[in-house]
Amino acid sequence: MDAGYKANVLVVDDDRDIVKAISTLLEREGYNIFKAYDGMQALEVIAEKDIQLLLIDVMMPNMDGLSAIMRIRQNKNIPIIVLSAKTEDTDKVMGLSVGADDYIAKPYNPMELVARVKSSLRRYLHLGTFNGDSSEAEKKNVITIGGLQLFLDDKRLLVDGENVKLTATEFKILELLMRHPGRVFSAEDIYSNVWNEDGYAVENTVMVHIRHIREKVEINPKEPRYVKVVWGLGYKIEEVIK
Amino acid sequence: MKKVLYNKFAKLIYLLAVFVAIAGIMVNIFKLVQWEKDREEAYDKEYSLRREHIFDDMVYSEIGEYIDELVSIYEKYNMEGIENHCNQYFEGFNVIMASTREEIYKTPCLYTGFEEDDLSWVADKVQYVKNFIRWGDFYDESEYTLYASTELSKLEYSYIMNKYSYSNIDMDKYLRPSTIDYLSKGILHIKVNATWQIFYNVESKLDDEVRTYIDEEYGSIEEQFMNELDTYIICGTVLILATLLLVISCGRTPNGNKVLNKYETFVTELHIIMSGIAIALGACAVSIFWEIYGNYADKYETLIECAVIAAILVCVVAFYYEVGILIKKRINKRFLSDSFIVKLFRKIKTKIVNIKKTIYNKTGYEALPEIKKLYTKKVILDIFMFVFVIFITLLGCILIDSAYLYSSNEAWAYIIFFIVMALFIYTYVSLSFKEYKHLRTYNRICENVDLVYSGHYNKVDISGDEQHKVLNQIANLSEGFEKSVAKQIEAEKMQVELVANVSHDLKTPLTSIISYVDLLSNEELSPVAADYVKILEDKSARLKAIVADVFDLAKATSGEKISTEELDGVVLMNQVLSDMSDRIEETGMDLRVNISVKEAPITGNGQKLYRVFQNVIDNALKYSMEGTRIYLNADYIENEFIVTIKNVSKYEMEFTEEEILSRFTRGDKARHSEGNGLGLSIAKSFTELCGGSFMVNIDDDIFKVIIKLK
Incomplete structure (x- = not known):
């Protein structure tokens, strides 16, 4: 990403203080901020300006966030991050299914917010440059899930376009999980696949590696987007986020 | 052999x-x-x-x-x-x-x-x-x-x-x-x-x-017969022995039992009749030849004797053959199943059962065994009465016939007798009908009470019996129940909504607070101000955690159902322990884990159960006395995953088991440490949401949690 480029970010929330706080936070990171206070305004701004990322609340007067997202998604491909106090799983699923890329629960952690904005923007812009070269990606034997790109030939992982260093074991585990997105692997499965020997009482070993992978891959390892623990069963990579 | x-x-x-x-x-x-x-x-x-x-x-x-x-x-x-x-x-x-x-x-x-x-x-x-x-x-x-x-x-x-x-x-x-x-x-x-x-x-x-x-x-x-007795005994013994051997060996080969051919699979009765016919033909042959023997014995004595023997032998062969088939059937366990009479009886039995079923269905005597019993008793009594009435009628006719023989009053006697009988029958039948009706109503009452008992208020049906007092009361009762249940559901829904709204309303200002505290912490501040901001940061983070916990707890106790799936309790336990290993190390406590089974299939919500064990272990880590050990035992007994966590309390526990599980109660009354006192309440609620039980046991300084999951 060229340093001189200032991405346009639209922040939408009916609480003006929150909009102001987020604006300050993001301006400091060097983004160009536009503000809106309900869904209608957001649509107007998006129609007029060249917006690269949208941060939007759900519960707003005039037009709620979900309706606005649906409208925007009719002709825009920009990353959209939902910012909401509704933290139920069903709310998250709803937000993601109408077309949001990410879902941040209020009260958010400012650092995490910044990180997620960065990640989404990077991916958007990065993938934009790579768009024409999808054939090259295929040639290079790549597994892509969301912002994760696993290059099998040169043992490389890109997270939102940024190189992340993995150990050999971590790479193998991630490869196993990414080859079968959505499938739940028990610790024994992972162990026998990666270490090539039968494992017993390997929960701890596997968990440690999983945690390391998470720390490298996830923005907030406590609320992972990709590498998930299925409690009582095993581990998996979330199928497709977008 | x-x-x-x-x-x-x-x-x-x-x-x-x-x-x-x-x-x-x-x-x-x-x-x-x-x-x-x-x-x-x-x-x-x-x-x-x-x-x-x-x-x-x-x-x-x-x-x-x-x-x-x-x-x-x-x-x-x-x-x-x-x-x-x-x-x-x-x-x-x-x-x-x-x-x-x-x-x-x-x-x-x-x-x-x-x-x-x-x-x-x-x-x-x-x-x-x-x-x-x-x-x-x-x-x-x-x-x-x-x-x-x-x-x-x-x-x-x-x-x-x-x-x-x-x-x-x-x-x-x-x-x-x-x-x-x-x-x-x-x-x-x-x-x-x-x-x-x-x-x-x-x-x-x-x-x-x-x-x-x-x-x-x-x-x-007799003397003549006795002279030849030894011959008869020898022949008879040979006959009986050979017959026995035939019976034993019939239908069997050295390699197993013989399978029946088409004729042999015919109804059993045919073979019984055929063997009977063989005997009858033999007897006929004997008697016919006897007759001839008497008349022509002088001329053709030997010829007739040979013919009789031949005929009898043929009949014996036929008889043995048919009896042999019967034995074969017995060996192949088809004697009864091939029998026409048995088949007929079985058919009649199923017919009767079907008819009974139909009667039960039509009259509604279906669901309740005790009423079925009463009903059966009543039917038996009715059948008995029917036979009795016929008997009495016949007896009456005979008595009148003999008593009024040659009397012109006979006709009158008959008329009076039949009038009395008709009155009796009428009374009995009408009483019977009433009784059947009562049984039906009783059944209906029981059924409806059952429905109310099992909570199917909307299925209560008293159509046709609206005048019946008890049934009416049941209908009213169920209606009342239905209304109150609906009200309760409504109230629960409102509670969930309220909690959602309140938490939203709490979260929105909290978001601003956290955001601005963060912004503030990035400003150039005097050391004192920076210190204050640090405190603000901590407290707002705790407030955030408490709001989240309160919301979770409120939801868990609102009666809303959660999704469950098949899990392995052992895997879950290991995952939680691995996940928390950093925190356990951090506290420096000695956690002794003993999981004595390899797997423990349970039903529950993984995310919720993770929170349960996390909270319980966290609680133990937080409130254990320094230098003591925490024991975690897991076992699978009778389809139950039982997890026990024991620790020695840091503080004297001046509370009861009930108190510690109520919301916002903490081990230290002075509330020195971090935590909001919701941990165990949440763990208990979540366990119960997953269909398990959560018990706390306090024995002086030993604090014990027992979690049972199915």
Whole structure:
């Protein structure tokens, strides 16, 4: 990403203080901020300006966030991050299914917010440059899930376009999980696949590696987007986020 | 052993043995019959010889004895005695007694009591009668008329015994000298007519004599049989043994049981009937050939004997074959299942069950066994009553019939009887109907109470019985329940909504606080201000955590259902421990884990159960005394995953088990440490949401949590 480029970010929330706080936070990171206070305004701004990322609340007067997202998604491909106090799983699923890329629960952690904005923007812009070269990606034997790109030939992982260093074991585990997105692997499965020997009482070993992978891959390892623990069963990579 | 027993040739030998034994018995029987025939012939010969020579003599001596008796009685008792004794002792004679000869001729000789049959019997004996005629013609006109009237004149067998004038047989030979003396005095005159009875008596006497003679000469048939007994015993034993062997080996081969062929799979009864027919045909053959044997035995004796044996053997083969099939069926366990009668009974049984079901369905006696019992009792009583009424009716008819025989009141008796019966039946039937109705209502009440009990208020149905008080009350009751349940659900929904709204309303300002505190912390501040901001940062983070916990807890206790899935408790436990390993290390506590099973299938929500164990372990880490150990034991007993966590409390526990589980209670009353006191409450609620149980046990300083999951 060229340093001189200032991405346009639209922040939408009916609480003006929150909009102001987020604006300050993001301006400091060097983004160009536009503000809106309900869904209608957001649509107007998006129609007029060249917006690269949208941060939007759900519960707003005039037009709620979900309706606005649906409208925007009719002709825009920009990353959209939902910012909401509704933290139920069903709310998250709803937000993601109408077309949001990410879902941040209020009260958010400012650092995490910044990180997620960065990640989404990077991916958007990065993938934009790579768009024409999808054939090259295929040639290079790549597994892509969301912002994760696993290059099998040169043992490389890109997270939102940024190189992340993995150990050999971590790479193998991630490869196993990414080859079968959505499938739940028990610790024994992972162990026998990666270490090539039968494992017993390997929960701890596997968990440690999983945690390391998470720390490298996830923005907030406590609320992972990709590498998930299925409690009582095993581990998996979330199928497709977008 | 089996190989020899069940061998084909062995079976053939058994059958041959049966043949030989039967033939042996038959030959012996033929011999016996032949012997008997010879004996009969000898008897006939002897009999006719004796009759030729001594029959007349016997008759005369009979008559002589009779006259002796008469005279001696007359001497003792006069006529009175005669009348008394004649009837007793002298059947077979017709006696006329008088003081003068003339009187004798005047008195007609009455043959009363003669029947047609006697006449024909006498007719057979014409030759004997002819013998009598030879003794003289001493009857007059009156006797002629008499005989004419009884139609015996033609036979002319009557004989008047009178020594003095009529007999050309020397009767004195047959009379006692005293009798002759008395009669010669002329005081008493006797006329005796010998009736058929006397011939009969003499004949049977003669027969007895000849039989005794023949028996003495030839021996009895029993003796003859006993002479050949050993042959019968040998043949019989062979027959029984061979039959037994056939029964044992039938349907079996050295390699297993024989499968039935098409004819053999036919209904069992056919084979029973066929074996019966075989026996009947055998019996027929015997009796038919017996008849022929009697008539043609002289000419074709051997031929007939062979034919009889052949026929009987054929019948025996047929009988053995059919019985063999029955045994085969038994071996193949098809004896009953092939039986038409059994099949019929089974069909009838299912029919009855079906009918019963239909009745139950139609009348609604379906669901409740206790009412079914009552209903069955009632039906049995009704059937009994039906039989009873029929019995009483028949009995009444018979009684009336006999009591009013030849009486004109019979019709009235019938009418009154039937009216009484009709009244009784009417009363019983109407009461019965009422009872059935009551049973139906009772059933309905029970059903509806059941529905209310199981919570299916909307299924309560009293249509058709709206007037019934109890049913009505049940309907009202269920309606009330339904309303209150609906209200409760509504209230729960509102509570969840309220919690959602409140938490949203709390979160929005909290978001601003956190955001601005963060912004503030990035500003250039005086050290004191920076310190304050740090405190703000911590507290707002805790506030965030508390809001999240309160929301979770409120949701968990609002009664909203959660999704569950099949999990492995051991995997879950290991995951939680691995996940928390950093934190455990951080606190420096010694956590001793003992999971004694390899797997523990349970049902629950993984995310929630993760929180349960995380909270409980966290609680133990937080409140354990330094230097003590925390024990975590997990076991799987009777489909239950039981996890126990024990630790020694850092603080004196001045609270009860109930208190610690209520919201916002913390181990340290002074609330020194971090935490919001919701941990265990959340753990308990989440456990119960997953269908498990969560117990706390406090024993002085030992704090114990027991979690059971199914």
